[in-house]
Amino acid sequence: MPILQLTYSGEIATITLNRPEKRNAISAEMIADLLAAFDEVEASPAQVLIITGAGKAFCSGMDLDALKALATQSPAQHLEDARTLARLCRRLWSFPKPTIAAVNGHAIAGGCGIATLCDFTIAVPEAKFGYPEVRIGFLPAVVSIFLVRQIGEKQARDLLLTGKTIDAVEALRLGLITQIARPEELMTAAHDIAATLLSSSPTSLHVTKKLLCDFAAPEVDRELALAVAESAQIRSTLDFHEGLMSFLEKRPPRWSGK
Numbered sequence: 001m002p003i004l005q006l007t008y009s010g011e012i013a014t015i016t017l018n019r020p021e022k023r024n025a026i027s028a029e030m031i032a033d034l035l036a037a038f039d040e041v042e043a044s045p046a047q048v049l050i051i052t053g054a055g056k057a058f059c060s061g062m063d064l065d066a067l068k069a070l071a072t073q074s075p076a077q078h079l080e081d082a083r084t085l086a087r088l089c090r091r092l093w094s095f096p097k098p099t100i101a102a103v104n105g106h107a108i109a110g111g112c113g114i115a116t117l118c119d120f121t122i123a124v125p126e127a128k129f130g131y132p133e134v135r136i137g138f139l140p141a142v143v144s145i146f147l148v149r150q151i152g153e154k155q156a157r158d159l160l161l162t163g164k165t166i167d168a169v170e171a172l173r174l175g176l177i178t179q180i181a182r183p184e185e186l187m188t189a190a191h192d193i194a195a196t197l198l199s200s201s202p203t204s205l206h207v208t209k210k211l212l213c214d215f216a217a218p219e220v221d222r223e224l225a226l227a228v229a230e231s232a233q234i235r236s237t238l239d240f241h242e243g244l245m246s247f248l249e250k251r252p253p254r255w256s257g258k
Contacts, residue, residue: 004033005054006040012194013046020055025063026110028081031088034114038091047202048194049095051118052102052187058127059111064248070235071244082231085110086142086224092117093146093220094213096206098197102190103127104183108165112176113143116150119209121177122189123168129176130165137243137253139234141227145220151175 005016015037017024041049053059073081092099092114101107103123107115112129115121123129131140131147140147140160148156151174159166171177181189197205234240238258246253 003030011047013041014050017053023057023060024053025060027063050100050190057105058103058107061109078235079232082228100190116176122179123177124183127168128165129171132163135163136247137239141231145223
């Protein structure tokens with residue numbers, strides 16, 4: 001079964017994260033497939049991209065097997081992992097065609113990033129959002145760059161430093177999402193937004209998105225380089241290894257502060 005499903009309906013492309021048995025968790029293969037799918041959609045006649053998930057979750061964050069592998073990776077591998085995540089986020093943030101996330105369930109950590117980096121984010125009332133990385137000794141470095149721009153520094157500090165999860169109502173209040181829709185109406189709501197977008201000039205939409213990205217791109221790229229370095233560096237700390245092991249072993253962490 002493919003990790004992603006890419007389908008077309010007229011000028012609308014839909015990417016469905018398709019690992020429902022894993023709550024659509026992110027793996028290296030999924031990132032590679034997403035990047036390839038973005039390239040295909042950009043080159044296609046489609047003018048709007050919808051991203052959603054199969055099953056009860058949108059995306060639960062990093063895959064458990066990928067987390068386990070972190071314990072044995074080299075510094076060079078850590079750095080490459082961080083660069084790959086940054087490439088995915090940067091690509092989605094600057095995707096030239098309008099993007100809509102139809103969040104059918106929980107969107108956590110990297111999954112929250114994918115959901116909220118889209119131009120429009122519609123969520124079901126049951127959806128939860130959050131960046132719990134600090135609770136396992138990790139660093140939400142790459143996503144923090146975009147989160148500060150989305151909801152402001154004070155609110156971003158609250159989410160990132162506490163690692164708490166929030167519901168769809170709070171996410172809407174903060175500006176992380178743009179709309180709440182009942183599960184049976186989620187894809188209809190996404191297609192309604194797509195129809196509105198398709199009634200406008202695709203050239204104007206493309207140029208408007210490019211302009212908005214160009215305003216921030218130099219600073220975003222500078223910050224991404226710093227975030228990648230810090231994300232790789234923290235993986236060499238004792239707290240990261242303790243947080244990772246405690247998470248995998250389902251026990252409270254014993255932090256050393258090192």
